[in-house]
Amino acid sequence: MEIPSWAPYALGLAAFILGAVFHLSRVSFVALTGLGLYALMAYALQDNSVLNPDCLTALGAVIIPVNILLFFCLPDRGAWSKSGILRLWIVFFEFMVLLLAAGLIPHGNILEWFFGAKMLGVIITMISMIYLMISERRPGRMEGPAFALTLGSMLAVLIVGSESVTALHIMNGVLGCEFIYMVFLLTWEYSFFDDLTQLPSRKTLNHRLAQLSGPFAVAMVDVDHFKKINDTYGHDVGDQVLKYIASHLKAIDFGTAYRYGGEEFAIISTGRDKEALFPLCDQFRTAVTNRPFILRGQRSSAKQFGRQSDRPRKIIPVTVSIGLAQSSLACRGPQEVIIEADKMLYRAKQHGRNRVECVNGKGRSSKRRHPAS
Numbered sequence: 001m002e003i004p005s006w007a008p009y010a011l012g013l014a015a016f017i018l019g020a021v022f023h024l025s026r027v028s029f030v031a032l033t034g035l036g037l038y039a040l041m042a043y044a045l046q047d048n049s050v051l052n053p054d055c056l057t058a059l060g061a062v063i064i065p066v067n068i069l070l071f072f073c074l075p076d077r078g079a080w081s082k083s084g085i086l087r088l089w090i091v092f093f094e095f096m097v098l099l100l101a102a103g104l105i106p107h108g109n110i111l112e113w114f115f116g117a118k119m120l121g122v123i124i125t126m127i128s129m130i131y132l133m134i135s136e137r138r139p140g141r142m143e144g145p146a147f148a149l150t151l152g153s154m155l156a157v158l159i160v161g162s163e164s165v166t167a168l169h170i171m172n173g174v175l176g177c178e179f180i181y182m183v184f185l186l187t188w189e190y191s192f193f194d195d196l197t198q199l200p201s202r203k204t205l206n207h208r209l210a211q212l213s214g215p216f217a218v219a220m221v222d223v224d225h226f227k228k229i230n231d232t233y234g235h236d237v238g239d240q241v242l243k244y245i246a247s248h249l250k251a252i253d254f255g256t257a258y259r260y261g262g263e264e265f266a267i268i269s270t271g272r273d274k275e276a277l278f279p280l281c282d283q284f285r286t287a288v289t290n291r292p293f294i295l296r297g298q299r300s301s302a303k304q305f306g307r308q309s310d311r312p313r314k315i316i317p318v319t320v321s322i323g324l325a326q327s328s329l330a331c332r333g334p335q336e337v338i339i340e341a342d343k344m345l346y347r348a349k350q351h352g353r354n355r356v357e358c359v360n361g362k363g364r365s366s367k368r369r370h371p372a373s
Contacts, residue, residue: 005169008038011176018183020079026071027186028079029087030147031179033067034154036095038172041158044102045165051102059098060158061121065128067094068151072132072144118159125155142189146182153178194259196239197246205258205266209334212270216334217277217326219255219267220341221245221284224319224353226263233316237295238263241318244293254280264345266338274326274358281322282356289354293318319354321345326359 012035019028037060044051077083132148157171192204200208223229223245230238242263249257254277255269269277295314323345325337340359348357 008172015179025079218341221265223263321348322356
């Protein structure tokens with residue numbers, strides 16, 4: 001059963017529209033790039049075509065990874081914004097260059113150059129895929145790997161699909177499905193993961209709480225004097241502090257951390273009671289207290305002239321308070337446990353902050369006291 005020639009166009013166009021609707025313009029522009037290359041290749045493989053498919057493959061192998069890296073690194077400002085329109089013109093200009101080059105270079109000429117360009121494209125693609133996988137610039141945890149997978153697929157489509165029209169239709173149909181899957185995958189991630197901290201969001205926490213059946217414990221974590229940090233150093237520094245706490249929470253092995261809201265986080269732990277969880281939470285609190293938070297972006301003008309600044313780096317003391325509760329006969333529902341943990345968190349704040357409080361009256365604080373300014 002053959003795939004209709006219009007199917008890849010429909011899938012690519014659907015991916016472009018879905019990306020624009022769900023505010024994923026990066027996906028839209030990558031899908032548009034794939035759609036344009038498919039249209040050019042499909043025409044070049046026709047018997048009466050004046051386009052050189054080898055030229056399209058060679059130049060496309062270089063343009064694809066460069067485009068995807070460009071779209072990945074630039075901020076997502078929407079498909080129909082001024083920035084989006086400018087990127088549309090860039091893609092259009094690139095394809096005009098491809099069309100002109102493929103039409104001017106005769107079939108079968110300078111084969112060594114074509115082979116060299118393909119190899120260059122493969123090398124750039126491999127480097128780009130590694131960068132996309134490990135880059136900290138990615139907006140979400142899955143966006144970089146998703147783009148890396150798409151980049152590899154597009155290069156495979158370009159090289160293998162250049163052998164026959166049937167292979168081109170089949171592989172572009174699969175690639176179109178991959179684009180649509182990426183839209184829904186990233187939409188899911190942005191819905192269930194906090195954009196700032198990359199921790200699961202409160203919506204994810206609510207889903208987790210609804211699925212809990214056995215005994216569990218909840219630890220509510222709050223950043224001490226967070227409002228004062230925001231007022232003193234600005235909201236950008238406040239965001240850095242939240243990311244700093246989130247980096248600690250991602251490293252814990254006694255539960256799953258969630259962004260609850262504002263400067264508050266929640267940890268859900270199953271298989272441990274509050275007595276076992278208490279020292280682990282206190283170790284986490286101590287680790288946050290003892291590790292200095294160094295304010296980034298504090299550079300003096302001396303560095304602009306190639307001299308090292310003598311000004312010391314700004315260290316902001318950051319501490320957390322933790323309230324701990326567990327499910328029991330008197331506190332069975334997940335929301336009831338959350339409320340109890342919040343009460344313990346409030347008690348930790350009342351007792352001086354930078355401490356862990358448990359529902360049975362147990363509490364522990366740090367001997368080190370840090371002001372918030």
